[in-house]
Amino acid sequence: MSVAKRILDERPRIASPLEARALIEAVIEALSALSHLVGEETELVRAGRLPEAMTREPRKAELAGIYMRGVEQVKLNAVALARFAPDQVTRLKLAHIGFQALIDTNQLVLATARAVSESIIRELATDAGKPSRAASYGPASTVGAGVFARPNAGPLVVSRRL
Template identity: 80%
Template sequence: MSIARRVVDERPRIATAPEARALVEGVLEALSALSHLVGEETELVRAGRLPEALTREPRKTELAGLYMRGVEQVKLNAVALARFVPDQVQRLKAAHLSFQGLIETNQIVLATARAVSESIVRDLAADANRPTKAAGYGPTATVGAGAFARPNSGPLMVSRRL
């Protein structure tokens, strides 16, 4: 069991400086692992490797839960932490601010990927459903009853694995 998990699960109240240090270190460990994973996911999505990025989701969920439980413990023990390890509290705040920046970048990359994929699907649907007017003679000419016919493009196939 990792230090972060042991500290978060077993110690609800901080009474000593070593306990305070262990709690903050455990939360920092969870945050570091989560930051690394979110950074990997961001780069994979940016590179268009979506299936590979999605494989990180279960671990990301686990680490996010661990981090959030740690933050709750930090909040419950804020007074003790400020008294025993004020320097570590500042370190945790700085790491959290850095993580927020990483999350903002991740959200921008995900939103961009979503917008691009929606645009591609919308354009494909518009092209597949656009009627074409048969060429005739003159600007308003039509040919028989089938003046509006589909192009000879064949069926549209979409891969759900993207």
């Protein structure tokens, strides 16, 4: 990855087929590393291992930055790249399409995890706020003077590991 980062940080002007291939290879290398990391994150979230998935965020941000700089380089040198390495440009486009599909899957998994967690919290809040009268000898009987009791009343515990 250091070669890709170095090439992409230099902001080269493409003047030969060799330079064109080097730039595109650097961008594809950055995209490949980012894709791998996003794929790992997706699987961890899908498995419910959110804290572990969150540890990948700094590296993902770094790789995304490198990739975006590469995309800017490609845009700046689009004419030269199309002239010197049209087959590599096609390869880059296909890699980007594959990455988009991976991002779509990642977003779907994240939205599902968000919806599930919101549903759990909503149910907990509803259950915690629902009073129930203790049953004694009649449907309207109470324990004490209007005291409400919850069956198995106890402290509410929420796991932060979810």
